[in-house]
Amino acid sequence: MTAIADAFLNIRADHLASDALFSQFIVPPFFKRKSIFADRRSVRILGGRGCGKTMFLRYFNHGSSLNPTREEIPESELESIGLYLRPDTGFCGLMTAPWLGEQRAKLAFSHYVALNLLVDACHAVKSINRANFAQGRLDLGDPGLSSALAHQLRLKEPKVSALEAELEMRLVELEDWVRNPKANAEPTLVSFASVLPRLAGDLAKAHPRMARVGFRAFIDEFENLPGAHREVICDAIKHPSLQMAVHIAYKKHAVVDLKTSSDERIVEFHDLTTIDLEAELATGGEFELLAAELFLLRAHQADTPYNCPIFKPEKLHDARHLEYRLSKEYREQVLRCVREILPSPSATDISKRVVADAPLRKRLTEMIQKGLALQGLEGEVNAADLIDEKHPQASIVLGAVLNRRSQAKTDIVGAFRKAISTGPSDTDPFFKVGGWIDNNLYGCLFYLFAGLPRRANIMYAGFDRFCMLADPNLRFFQALCHSALLLAFERTSGKDLHGQLRVDVDAQARAARQVSDKIYQDILQLGAHGVDLLEVAGRLGRLFQAFNRRRSQSEPEVNHFSIDHAERAQLSPQSERILREAKIWSVLYEETDTKNKSDYDIAQTDLILNPIYAPHFSISYRKRRKVTLSASHTDVLLSKSAQHYEAVLKELVNFGDRDPDQAEDRPGLF
Numbered sequence: 284m285t286a287i288a289d290a291f292l293n294i295r296a297d298h299l300a301s302d303a304l305f306s307q308f309i310v311p312p313f314f315k316r317k318s319i320f321a322d323r324r325s326v327r328i329l330g331g332r333g334c335g336k337t338m339f340l341r342y343f344n345h346g347s348s349l350n351p352t353r354e355e356i357p358e359s360e361l362e363s364i365g366l367y368l369r370p371d372t373g374f375c376g377l378m379t380a381p382w383l384g385e386q387r388a389k390l391a392f393s394h395y396v397a398l399n400l401l402v403d404a405c406h407a408v409k410s411i412n413r414a415n416f417a418q419g420r421l422d423l424g425d426p427g428l429s430s431a432l433a434h435q436l437r438l439k440e441p442k443v444s445a446l447e448a449e450l451e452m453r454l455v456e457l458e459d460w461v462r463n464p465k466a467n468a469e470p471t472l473v474s475f476a477s478v479l480p481r482l483a484g485d486l487a488k489a490h491p492r493m494a495r496v497g498f499r500a501f502i503d504e505f506e507n508l509p510g511a512h513r514e515v516i517c518d519a520i521k522h523p524s525l526q527m528a529v530h531i532a533y534k535k536h537a538v539v540d541l542k543t544s545s546d547e548r549i550v551e552f553h554d555l556t557t558i559d560l561e562a563e564l565a566t567g568g569e570f571e572l573l574a575a576e577l578f579l580l581r582a583h584q585a586d587t588p589y590n591c592p593i594f595k596p597e598k599l600h601d602a603r604h605l606e607y608r609l610s611k612e613y614r615e616q617v618l619r620c621v622r623e624i625l626p627s628p629s630a631t632d633i634s635k636r637v638v639a640d641a642p643l644r645k646r647l648t649e650m651i652q653k654g655l656a657l658q659g660l661e662g663e664v665n666a667a668d669l670i671d672e673k674h675p676q677a678s679i680v681l682g683a684v685l686n687r688r689s690q691a692k693t694d695i696v697g698a699f700r701k702a703i704s705t706g707p708s709d710t711d712p713f714f715k716v717g718g719w720i721d722n723n724l725y726g727c728l729f730y731l732f733a734g735l736p737r738r739a740n741i742m743y744a745g746f747d748r749f750c751m752l753a754d755p756n757l758r759f760f761q762a763l764c765h766s767a768l769l770l771a772f773e774r775t776s777g778k779d780l781h782g783q784l785r786v787d788v789d790a791q792a793r794a795a796r797q798v799s800d801k802i803y804q805d806i807l808q809l810g811a812h813g814v815d816l817l818e819v820a821g822r823l824g825r826l827f828q829a830f831n832r833r834r835s836q837s838e839p840e841v842n843h844f845s846i847d848h849a850e851r852a853q854l855s856p857q858s859e860r861i862l863r864e865a866k867i868w869s870v871l872y873e874e875t876d877t878k879n880k881s882d883y884d885i886a887q888t889d890l891i892l893n894p895i896y897a898p899h900f901s902i903s904y905r906k907r908r909k910v911t912l913s914a915s916h917t918d919v920l921l922s923k924s925a926q927h928y929e930a931v932l933k934e935l936v937n938f939g940d941r942d943p944d945q946a947e948d949r950p951g952l953f
Contacts, residue, residue, distance in 0.1 A: 286585070286769075286772070286773075286774045286775060287582065287585045287587045287768050287772060287775060287780065287784075288765050288766075288768035288769040288772065288773075288774075289585070289765075290581040290582065290584055290585035290587075291581050291761045291762075291764045291765035291768065292765055293307075295337075295758070299341075300346075301341065301344060301346030301347075301367075301406075302346045302347075302350060302351075304338070304341050304342065304344075304346060304347050305342070305346070305347035305350040305352065305353065305600055306352065306600060307338075307580075308338060308341075308342045308347065308599075308600055309573055309576050309577060309580065309599045309600070310342075310599065310600060310601065310602045310604075310605060311563065311564065311569065311573060312567075312569045312572060312573070312605065312608070312609055313563040313564070313566065313569065314602045314605060315602075315605045315606075315609060317558065317563075319343075319558070320343070320363060320499065320528075320530075322556075323523060323525075323528055324523075324528075324554065324555055324556055325520040325523065325528055325529055325530050325531070325549075325554060325555040325556075326530045326531075326555060326556055326557070326558060327505075327530070327531050327532070327533070327555055327556075327557050327558070328340065328530070328531070328532040328533075328558050328560065329532075329533065329534075329535040329557060329558070329559045329560065329561075330532075330534070330535055330559065330560035330561050330755075331534060331535055331561055331755070331756065331867075331868070331869035331872075332534060332756075332809075332868055332869050333756040333757070333758035333759060333869070334560050334561050334564070334755050334756055334757070334758075334869075335560055335757055335758075336503070336532045336533075336534075336560060337369070337503055337532070339532070339560065340367060340501040340503055340530075340532050341367055341501075343365040343499070343501065344365040344366065344367040344403075344501065345364050345365050345366070345403075345406070345407040345410040345411075346406075346410060347365075348360050348364070348365055349364070349407070349410040349411060349413070349414040350410075350414075351413045351414065351415065353414075353415065353600075353601065354415050355415065355416075355417040356414050356415055356416045356417060357416075357417055358416060358417065358418055358492060360414075361411070361492070361493060361495065361496050362495045362496065362497050363497050363498070363499045363528065364404075364407050364411075364496065364497070364498050364499070365407075365498075365499055365501060366400045366403040366404055366407065366479075366498055366499070366500045366501065367403060367500075367501045367503065368396060368399050368400055368403070368500065368501065368502055368503065369502075369503040369504055370395070370396070370399075370502070370503075370504065370507070370508060370512075372504070372507045372508070374395075374458065374461070375392060375395065375508060375509070375512060376509065377461050377462065378391045378392045378395070378461060378509075378512070379509065379511075380511065382461075382464070383461070383464055385511070387469075387472075388511060389511055389512070389514070389515050389544070390472045390474075391457070391460075391461060391472060392511075392512045392515055393472070393473075393474045393475055393476070393515050394457060394470070394472040394473055394474075394475075395457060396475040396500075396502075396515075396516075397473050397474065397475035397478050397479070398450055398453050398454050398457065399454075400475055400479055400498075400500055401436075401446065401450055401478065401479070401482065402447070402450050402451075402454075404479065404482055404498065405443055405446060405447035405450070407498075408423060408426060408443050408486070411423055412424075418492070421490065421492055421493075423486075423489050423490055423493070425442050425443055425444045426442070426443050426485065426486055426489035427441055427442060427443075427485070427488075427489070428441040428442060428443065428445075428446065428482070428485045429441065429481070429484070429485050431481065432478070432481050432482060432485060433445075435471075435473060435478065435481075436449065436453070436473070436478070437449070437471065453470065456470045457470055475500070475519070476518065476519040476522070476524070476527070476529075479498050479500065479526075479527045480498075480524040480525075480526040480527045482498075483496050483497055483498055483526035483527065484526060487526075496526070497525065497526040497527060497528075498526065498527045498528075499527070499528045499529075499530060500527065500528070500529050500530065501530050501531075501532065502516055502529065502530070502531045502532070503532050504532070504533065505531040505532060505533040505538065506533035506534055506537035506538050506867075510542075513538070513541075513542075514542055514543055514544045515544065516529060516531060517541050517542060517543045517544075517548075517549050518543050518544050520541075520549055520554055520555060521543050521547060521549060521554055534867050534868075535559065535561065535866070535867070536863055536866045536867045537867045560755070561755040564754070564755040565754070565755060570750060570754045570755055570757075571618065571747070571750050572608075572614055572617065572618070573757065574621075574746075574749070574750050574753070574757065574760050575617050575618050575620075575621040575746070576594070576599060576608075576617060577757060577760070577761070578621050578624070578625075578746075578764060579591060579594050579596075579617065579620065579621065580596055580599060581761075581764070582624075582784065583596050587780060587784055588780065588783065588784060589620060589624065589783075589784055590620060590623075590783065591616060591617060591620035593612065593613055593616045593617065594613075594616075594617055594620070595607075618746075621746050622745070622746045622747070623783075623785065624746070624783075624784050624785055624786060625744075625745055625746035625749060625764075625767070625786055625791060626744075626745055626746075626785070626786075626788060627744065627745020627746060627747050627748055627788075628741050628744060628745065628788050630676065630724055630725065630728070631675075631676065633728055633741055633742065634675035634676045634678075634679055634724070634728070635672075635675050636741070637675060637679060637728070637731055638670055638672055638675045638678060638679075639672075642735055642738065643731055643732070643735065643738075644670065646731050646734050646735065647670060647678070647679060647682055647731060648666050648667055648670065649666075650682035650683075650686070650730075650731070650834055651666040651669050651670070651678075651681060651682045651685060652666040653685075653686060653834060654681075654682055654683075654684070654685025654686040654834065655685060657685065657686055657688070657691075658685055658690070658691065658695065660696065664696055669681060669696065669699065671703050673703070674702075674703040676720050676724055677699060677702055677703055677713045677714070677720060678699075679724065679727045679728065679731070680713065680719045680720050680723045680724055680727055681695070681699050681713075682727065682834070683719075683723050683726070683727050683730075683834065683835055683836035683837075683839075684719055684723075686833075686834040686835040686836075687835045687837055688835075689837075698711075698712055698713070699713065702714055722839070723836050723839050725742075725839065725840055725903060725905065725907075726831065726836040726839020726840045726903065727836055727839070728742055729742060729831055729839075729840070729901065729902065729903050730831055730832065730833075730834070730836060732901065733828075733831060733832060733901035733902075736901065739788075739789045739792035739793050739796070740792050740795075740796070740898065740901065741788045741789065741791075741792045742792075743791070743792050743795035743796070743897070743898045743904070744788040744789070744791035744792040744795065745788070745791065748795075748904065749763045749764070749767075749791070749795070751894060751904050751905065752795060752799075752894050752895050752897060752898070752904050753894075753895060754894070756869070756895070759798070759802065759895050762798045762801075762802075763794055763795060763798050766793075766794035766797050766798050767786050767790055767791045767794035767795075768786065769794075770790040770793055770794055770797075771786045771787055771790040795898045796898045796899070798895070798898075799895055799896055799897065799898035799899040800898075800899050802895050802896070803817075803820065803896050803899045806820055806868075806870060809864075809868040809870070810864060810867070810868055812860075812861065812864045815861050815864070815922075816861070816864060816865055816868060816870050819861060819865055819870065819871075819920070819921055820865075820870050820892065820896060822920050822928055823844075823892045823920070824892065824896060824899065824900035824902070825900075825932065826844075826910070826920070826932060826935065826936070827841055827842050827892065827900060827902045828900050828901065828902060829932060829935075829936040830910070830936060831901070831902050831903070833936075833937070838908055838910075839903075839907070839908065840902075840903035840905055840907035840908050841903075841907075841908045841909060841910055842891070842892060842894075842897065842902050842903050842904070842905070842906065842907070842908075842909075843889050843890060843891040843892060843906060843909045844889075844890055844909055844910045844911065844912050844917075845887045845888060845889050845890065845909050845910075845911050845912070846887065846888055846890070846911075846912055846913075846914065846917055847887055847911070848887065848888065850913055850914040850917075851888065851914070852914075853914035853915075854914050854917060854918060854921075855918050855922060857921075857922045858917060858918045858921040858922045861921045861922055862890075862921060869893055870892070870893055871890050871891060871892060871893065872890070872891045872893065873888055873889070873890055873891075874888070874889045874891065875887075875888060875889070887911070889906075889909060891906060910935060912935075916931055916934075916935070919931045
């Protein structure tokens with residue numbers, strides 16, 4: 284029997300067979316508001332690593348769109364049959380001008396694309412024969428091909444079956460020639476931009492219902508292709524045919540120039556439309572709904588009991604059921620169910636644990652004691668007497684306020700005692716809206732837990748917090764769930780669970796740390812600049828750690844930085860290169876600052892360390908406060924020596940109120 288944790292192991296779309304992907308894909312809510320492929324323009328799909336680009340593309344492949352388990356398939360699917368190709372970058376890397384000559388290299392690549400798409404087109408004919416169309420089954424049998432196409436591809440018989448049988452030999456022939464161009468005869472090279480429309484034209488004659496048949500070719504990992512090969516694809520985008528459209532997917536920020544073989548370039552609006560998966564999922568809590576549905580789908584597949592009658596797994600895979608899934612009642616019940624399985628302790632609950640847990644209470648007592656000494660109250664007031672079990676939040680925040688020099692000569696202790704005796708009021712500095720508790724509680728809690736690194740930090744526990752750590756990366760979310768379920772239930776199968784499925788908050792917290800540590804170490808393997816990216820992530824983590832480790836928490840929850848656009852132009856080329864790589868691999872996210880209210884309205888960009896690294900550094904995952912850096916500081920952070928970085932770190936952060944036992948970072952951080 285399958286363990287419930289193992290249901291979350293398969294996190295990559297390329298591990299799924301073409302006909303199996305349909306039952307795993309969850310139609311995202313943004314399908315309701317976007318006409319995905321309504322016109323003939325090409326589409327580019329953007330997103331970071333792990334956000335679902337490949338799954339998205341393969342859902343539109345014929346294996347899913349014409350899947351035999353899908354019912355009442357509309358005839359319109361025949362007008363744009365999806366073909367999928369992820370080029371073999373190692374093999375394509377041999378098709379270069381120095382090796383084959385400039386023109387032959389491009390022709391060879393186009394031939395390679397043509398052969399692979401033709402293979403998938405032959406499979407698509409089989410999908411058509413098995414599909415359950417709304418107007419009834421459509422049995423094409425073995426469609427005939429024109430003599431022109433049979434001649435061009437040197438077929439023994441003008442049939443699709445003959446084409447399929449010949450394609451493997453053509454691929455072997457191409458591979459032999461590309462690897463040894465001097466020892467093997469050059470094959471007859473064909474262009475995918477002409478041969479696929481010709482095949483569509485032949486299929487259109489096979490049956491009256493096929494009269495408007497067309498293909499849409501999806502080219503995945505477009506950014507990994509050499510520039511000359513990208514030009515070949517862009518040529519097809521720039522000059523589409525009525526029977527074939529070409530769509531591309533690549534990592535956001537990875538391609539900056541969509542040039543064709545001529546001086547022309549692909550132009551947004553005229554030639555293509557863009558779907559930014561990360562931006563779409565960030566709209567209106569859509570990531571949370573998808574994550575909750577994914578969790579219940581995996582639980583269903585593992586025969587694990589859960590209490591959510593409104594959830595219907597079979598309605599996840601077809602856009603026709605979006606209206607049902609986007610209803611308020613459905614959303615509330617699905618989210619409530621998963622939140623019960625992965626409970627999130629509230630800030631109040633965590634505060635109560637702090638004052639009830641001996642080591643955490645000791646840290647809080649020491650924090651208050653040092654604040655009393657700073658305020659000149661040592662010996663006059665007992666720190667232990669200022670921890671009130673009935674008002675743990677106020678007690679925790681008191682520790683930070685007492686450690687602020689700006690509060691000297693004010694009666695902080697008196698204000699605290701008044702607040703806990705009279706309760707919340709509009710004038711009370713602790714409990715009022717926007718007061719000390721609102722602004723400082725989370726920062727104080729992160730500070731207290733950071734001093735006990737071996738203790739599970741339940742600030743990272745819960746479905747909503749898992750979403751905040753992972754958003755917009757469903758792969759990260761699945762990893763968090765797998766680790767949490769494995770820690771909670773080990774190898775227990777879904778059927779063997781006793782009672783309702785529920786994961787302890789400590790298990791969730793340990794899982795968050797495990798996954799964060801692993802993904803942080805994996806930065807080293809990201810692209811050609813993994814060493815640089817790991818160094819940058821480590822430096823940013825240390826910077827945000829330094830802000831968090833100050834007892835005063837005068838700037839709590841600092842976890843991102845900004846650069847004025849005017850300053851951005853002064854960054855060194857090396858820093859710009861590393862910054863671009865960090866965005867490509869989602870080590871950093873870039874957002875426009877919409878909260879800047881300076882008198883001069885200076886445009887700024889916020890650069891956010893991926894929240895998935897927050898548990899590794901024991902920092903906040905919430906986008907609350909930032910530090911604004913100059914170009915010179917940013918240059919040091921991104922590309923200068925360790926000595927320069929240490930000097931800037933001390934310049935940016937006042938270390939005066941850091942605990943002595945936190946003066947050094949955790950071993951193995953770099």
